Amino acid sequence: MWPKTSERSAFSGRSTATLRPSALALMGRWHLAEPVPIPGKHRHNRRKRAKGNAMTKGSKVKSVELLACDAGWRNYHFVKLTTDDGVVGWSEFDEGFGSPGIGAAIQRLSVRVVGQNVFQHERIYAELFAATRPAAGGVVAQALGAIENALLDAKAKHLGVPCYELLGGKIRDRIRVYWSHCATWRINHPSWYKPPIESLDGVKAIGREVREKKFTALKTNIFTYDNGRPTGWRPGFGAPFAPEINVERKVLRDLHMHLEAIRDGAGADVDILLDLNFNAKTEGYLKILRAIADLDIFWIEIDSFNPEALGFIRRQSPHPISSCETLLGLREFLPYFREQAMDVAIIDTPWNGVWQSMKIAAAAEHHEVNVAPHNFYGHLCSMMNAHFSAAVPNLRIMETDVDRLAWDHELFTHVPDIQDGHLIIPDRPGWGTEPNEEGLRAHPPKHGGGLLNYGRKVP
Structure with missing residues (x-):
């Protein structure tokens, strides 16, 4: 049916009397395409919206607790965030990688989290950042990341x-x-990880084990060899204590030998x-890159606080460079992106928060850089990183x-499902695993641990 000339049109608010016949015909098709109202439909939508609002209004943070357990050379640390309707959100954080005091920061910040709407994690993060802006970064930033990750778990479980x-789908x-x-x-830790490796034959054997278990990639570190026995070389972390961090000929020679041995075991396709x-x-990084230029390497991972120095290194490297696992927040990543300092940006999602990490990954994509998560913690962190890896478009590969x-399986309700060198993404609500509190109690945390003990003789 044609509309009356007195009706207002969708065309610039003019009456139909001023429109040309062609416009009237188009408007006729417009009217014919309008959906027919369904009785009661809008009332139903109002009920759905009201129900959803009631749910989110009732999802308030009731408490924030910290738990920890023994994890061999370090401890595992967890945030347990409970809502007033009984939903528990979990996250894992780490104090062993040079970050003592995160737990204390979380406890101090939690007074501003209790009573807040668990669905509004971005608002909560912004409020906590504002409250800590003068001392942003470091341990404070990691505390914010741990709180954000627990909120995400609780929100997903509510839904x-x-x-x-929550990250855009997988x-x-x-x-x-x-x-x-x-x-x-x-x-480095033969008491906890078996069988111990005491020679190049052991290095070849684990390379062979990687291939036989159908993994397609491995990562190793720097080792020196004395009388055929390997020792981890970590002066950057104080073991040995050598603050000048010079790279001498023996380090170069032994590293090349170590990499050849692991290649011999793993084969050409790993x-x-x-x-x-x-x-x-x-200077030392460049010496290492020249010393191993003849080897087939997927990437060289380098940590540097100077984006210009890292960019200088990358432009002379025959191998791809990855970096940035210790950076916090997009502000710290941006100078590295602008400098084109690395081929792959490594993001620590437990440190940064998974939601914030998606923002960093988006900026990396804008700069034509792929990302990889930093993941050398417990199984909850692995699952957090798996969800990030499932959703982020510009993924290179995931660490695990x-x-x-020996007791890791006792500490979590689910462990990652790895098949043929690939982690299968779970469809369980939240992160897909939780700490097993009974298992945590069976393995109480030790005093200290982590990097703070590197280079020390601990009784």
Whole structure:
């Protein structure tokens, strides 16, 4: 039916009397396309919206608790956030990688979290950031990240969805992972990771084990050899104590030998990644890159506080460079992106918060850089990183530790499902696993641990 000439039109608010016949015909099609109202539909929508508002209004944070347990050479740390309707959100954080005091910061900040709407994690993060802006970064930033991750878990559980749905939905169902700290844990911590590696034969054997277990990539670290026995070389972390962090000929020679041995075991089809951490300065990193230029390396991982220095290194490297696992917040990443300092940006999602990490990944994509999560913690962190990896478009690969403590399976309700070198993304609500509080109590935390004990003889 044609509209009356007195009706107002969608065309610039003019009456139909001023429109040309062609416009009237188009408007006629417009009117014919209008949906027919369904009786009661709008009342139903109002009821749905009201119900949703009631749910979110009732989802207030009731308490924030901290738990910890023994994890061999360090402790695992967790945030338990409970809402007033009984939903529990979990996150894992770490004090062993140079960050003592995160738990104390979380406790202090939690007084501003209790009573807040668990659905409004961005608002809560912004409020906590404002309250800590003069001392932003460091331990404070990691505390904010731990709180954010617990809020995300609680929100997803309220909605009955996996956390990746909060991040835009999953792009992939399985994530390629690399076997991290390959040989490293069995050399540096033989009491907890078996079998211990005491020679190059052991290095070759674990390379072969990686291939036989169908992993497609591994990452190892720097080792020196004395009388054939390997020792971790970590002057950047005080073991040995050598603040000048010079890279001498023996280090170069032994590192090349170590990488050849692990390649011999792994075969030609397994990618090898090398993590140099903070164990050199610009001169030393360049010496290492020249010394191993003839080897097939997936990436060289370098930590540097100077984006210009890292960019200088990258422009002379025959291998791709990854970096940034110790950076906090997009502000710290941006100078590295602008400098084109790395090929892959490593993001620590437990430190930054998974929601904030998605923002960093988006900025990386803008600068044509792929990302990879930093993941050498407990199984809850692995699941948090898995959800990030499932949702982020510009993913390179995901880190995971395959060598685990003998009691690791007692500490979590679910462990990652890894098949043929890929982590299968779970569809359980939230992160898909939780700490098992009974298991945590069975393995109480030790005093100290982590990097603070590197280079010390601990009784």
